[in-house]
Amino acid sequence: MTATEVKPGDPAAPPGSAVGGAAGSRARAARRRRDHLLFAAFVAPNFFFLLVFAYWPVIYNIYLSFTDWDMVSPVRNLVGLDNYTGLLTDPDFLGTLWTTVLFVVGVVVGSLVLGLATALLLNQRLRGRNAVRTLTFAPYVLSGAAVGTLWLFIFDPNYGLIRPLLAPLGLTAPAMMTDSNWALFGLILVYLWKTTGFVAVVYLAGLQGLPKDVFEAAALDGANAWTRLRRIVLPLLSPVTFFLLVICTISTFQAFDVIAVMTGGGPGTSTSILSWFIYDQGFRSFDAGRASASAMIMFVVLLVITGFQARFLERKVHYQ
Numbered sequence: 001m002t003a004t005e006v007k008p009g010d011p012a013a014p015p016g017s018a019v020g021g022a023a024g025s026r027a028r029a030a031r032r033r034r035d036h037l038l039f040a041a042f043v044a045p046n047f048f049f050l051l052v053f054a055y056w057p058v059i060y061n062i063y064l065s066f067t068d069w070d071m072v073s074p075v076r077n078l079v080g081l082d083n084y085t086g087l088l089t090d091p092d093f094l095g096t097l098w099t100t101v102l103f104v105v106g107v108v109v110g111s112l113v114l115g116l117a118t119a120l121l122l123n124q125r126l127r128g129r130n131a132v133r134t135l136t137f138a139p140y141v142l143s144g145a146a147v148g149t150l151w152l153f154i155f156d157p158n159y160g161l162i163r164p165l166l167a168p169l170g171l172t173a174p175a176m177m178t179d180s181n182w183a184l185f186g187l188i189l190v191y192l193w194k195t196t197g198f199v200a201v202v203y204l205a206g207l208q209g210l211p212k213d214v215f216e217a218a219a220l221d222g223a224n225a226w227t228r229l230r231r232i233v234l235p236l237l238s239p240v241t242f243f244l245l246v247i248c249t250i251s252t253f254q255a256f257d258v259i260a261v262m263t264g265g266g267p268g269t270s271t272s273i274l275s276w277f278i279y280d281q282g283f284r285s286f287d288a289g290r291a292s293a294s295a296m297i298m299f300v301v302l303l304v305i306t307g308f309q310a311r312f313l314e315r316k317v318h319y320q
Contacts, residue, residue: 058299064292071288083293092269093277093294099184100253100273106188107195107255108248112241114192115199120229122200123207133204137197144194144257151190152177152262180270183263187271190258195251199244206240207233246309253302274298 065083067076087093122133139147154161155176163173176186210233218228234241256275259265265272265280272280274294282291 061292061295064288065296067289067292069288070286071282072286079289083289084297087290087293087297095269096272096274096277099269099271102184103188103191103255103271103273104249104252107191107252108245110188110192111195111199111248112244114196115244116203116237118196118200119203119207120233122204133201137201139194139196140198142194145261147190147194148258148261151186151193151258155186177262178267180267183267183271187259187263190262191252191255194258195248199248202244203237203240206237210236242309242313245313246306249305249309250302253298274301 064076066078066080068079068082069076118136122129122136126132153159157163157173157175160173162176166173174182176182214232214236215228218232223231253273254275255273256279259271259273259276260279263271265276275298278291278294278298281287281294285291
């Protein structure tokens, strides 16, 4: 072998030669395989738990929605779309959908308006505002059972706190939780009390991050408080409002604990929203197919609402 000849695989092969290039490609491929295996090793446990506890329940729920099963019998009879057609032609279910719309709109819109007003107030230089901020947020971290029990006492027409508040006005305290005309309104009030503090804290964080020079320039131009709110504050807070709108809509659709403690979906079906209807069909009527179909309808409704919010409302969001 001459001095210029190099055998394949010879460590003395120059890096720029064909043999050196092939060896470099193999080394890079080996490094990529190692990186992929390392990535898979880190991701696999998370993906496994996500598959088992998130995706599989949804897939199994879809399957159950096409069956007739009492949650006891080992046999699940496939019934096709009967559960869906039965629900969409059931007056009780259609009434539940309408009640859900009223409840969600009342809680979401009310909490956004009250939360923003509270945040604007707490953003002022007031004595003891830190303590008020804490008290405002406190209801959000309380358990639903505790909140429901507290408000059952407040709404009691004979012994509750609502009676001495209305007595000086010459008004009789209504049976808020046992009167179908008042029960839904009472639940909306309770959820407003519980969620307004969270909305206020998020809005307050957004307010404190707004640029001060913009407000100073507006004040020099003679803009009053209402003009500054409408022309400056609300547009700059639009990302915060969009975030809260999505979060509050989803959480309100899932409301359950306070309803379970205070009304149990009653009187009659006056406070039965979708989340309670699903529970009632599955764990009180033992109709897993009907409950699963209701859950899928709720899933589709939430998907459509969230998609609409992301597709159309986000256009009005100003991120700069």
